[in-house]
Amino acid sequence: EVIKAGILGATGAVGQRFIQALENHPWFEITSLAASERSAGKTYDKAANWRLESKLPDSVKDMKVVPVDPKKVDADVVFSALPSDYAKTVEAEFAKEGFVVASNASAYRMEKDVPLVIPEVNADHLGLIDVQQDKRGWDGYIVTNPNCSTIVMVPTLKPLMQFGLESVTVATMQAISGAGYDGIASMAILDNVVPYIGGEEEKVETEPLKLLGEFDGTKIIDADIEISASCNRVPVMDGHTENIWAKMTQNPTPEQVREAFLNFNPGLGDLPTEPNPVLIVRDEPDRPQPRLDRNMGNGMGITVGRIREGIRYTVMGHNTVRGAAGASVLNAELLHKLGKL
Ligand code: A2P
Numbered sequence: 457e458v459i460k461a462g463i464l465g466a467t468g469a470v471g472q473r474f475i476q477a478l479e480n481h482p483w484f485e486i487t488s489l490a491a492s493e494r495s496a497g498k499t500y501d502k503a504a505n506w507r508l509e510s511k512l513p514d515s516v517k518d519m520k521v522v523p524v525d526p527k528k529v530d531a532d533v534v535f536s537a538l539p540s541d542y543a544k545t546v547e548a549e550f551a552k553e554g555f556v557v558a559s560n561a562s563a564y565r566m567e568k569d570v571p572l573v574i575p576e577v578n579a580d581h582l583g584l585i586d587v588q589q590d591k592r593g594w595d596g597y598i599v600t601n602p603n604c605s606t607i608v609m610v611p612t613l614k615p616l617m618q619f620g621l622e623s624v625t626v627a628t629m630q631a632i633s634g635a636g637y638d639g640i641a642s643m644a645i646l647d648n649v650v651p652y653i654g655g656e657e658e659k660v661e662t663e664p665l666k667l668l669g670e671f672d673g674t675k676i677i678d679a680d681i682e683i684s685a686s687c688n689r690v691p692v693m694d695g696h697t698e699n700i701w702a703k704m705t706q707n708p709t710p711e712q713v714r715e716a717f718l719n720f721n722p723g724l725g726d727l728p729t730e731p732n733p734v735l736i737v738r739d740e741p742d743r744p745q746p747r748l749d750r751n752m753g754n755g756m757g758i759t760v761g762r763i764r765e766g767i768r769y770t771v772m773g774h775n776t777v778r779g780a781a782g783a784s785v786l787n788a789e790l791l792h793k794l795g796k797l
Pocket residue numbers: 464465466467468469470471490491492493494495496503524537538539542635636637638
């Protein structure tokens with residue numbers, strides 16, 4: 457049977473990645489594209505300024521964009537790429553009306569009864585869905601994925617937990633596609649670095665504690681790790697690069713860390729969007745690089761290199777695929793596999 461998928465914020469930078477991720481998907485079929493009043497009523501090709509490297513799929517080109525309204529959207533699952541302030545009210549309306557909401561927005565990520573999930577890291581946190589439905593009385597529910605920089609980093613932190621991970625310092629070099637449609641237009645950043653991305657450092661410092669925390673059946677007990685982040689916007693189109701310094705009580709050698717990354721194989725089973733391997737380890741001294749490595753595993757692979765004493769290393773992943781649309785789709789695939797969608 458086909459699962460009907462809607463996209464909320466379908467015209468934006470992440471919305472377009474949702475369309476790309478769902479094109480020819482074996483389980484999901486796009487049945488609704490929703491955006492602001494500005495776009496509603498127009499065909500998708502007129503409403504959206506398609507910017508991706510692949511062609512705008514014929515199957516969505518002539519679809520009429522509808523308003524972001526549960527009564528106007530025909531779907532079993534809605535993927536949300538809405539601005540966070542707006543997502544707060546809208547996602548609740550959809551969940552209340554019985555939709556499964558797989559959200560890339562930050563609005564609900566840190567709410568205690570809402571799962572914040574990277575399938576390879578904390579699939580068991582989906583148990584919070586029952587807690588959420590009990591508490592809020594919704595027929596549907598909201599599941600979130602983390603911020604793009606968090607997603608690129610945390611699959612490398614998970615295998616370091618076995619060494620007694622105590623503290624993490626991270627400096628990010630983030631692509632402009634993460635700034636949304638307006639950010640992409642502002643290639644004015646060329647020849648520059650902007651050492652500030654509103655709200656980003658707080659997300660990178662708090663979301664991993666929930667993701668790496670333990671679910672006791674009713675709540676998440678946050679991981680006891682200290683994280684310190686500095687986030688920078690750099691003139692790269694796609695792909696976030698992050699330098700990481702990780703302190704562990706057991707002081708593993710770079711070789712032990714490399715082995716732990718190579719052995720990190722969460723084995724989710726046959727999810728269509730699942731990368732294999734999750735972590736790609738490169739030994740060349742000048743990798744990873746966005747232009748060479750961001751499309752590994754259809755953009756879902758995370759590339760790590762420069763593993764040195766300290767422990768220091770560099771990680772890179774596609775911010776709007778692995779870090780956004782692909783992350784929400786992977787969450788929905790897992791929900792389907794678990795019989796929750
Ligand atoms: P629209 O293109 O009609 O403005 P981005 O992150 O790239 O800026 O994209 C934001 C997405 O969310 C777009 O699809 C945009 O639609 C949509 N959006 C933004 N604000 C609203 C709103 N107030 N109501 C509905 N959709 C919105």
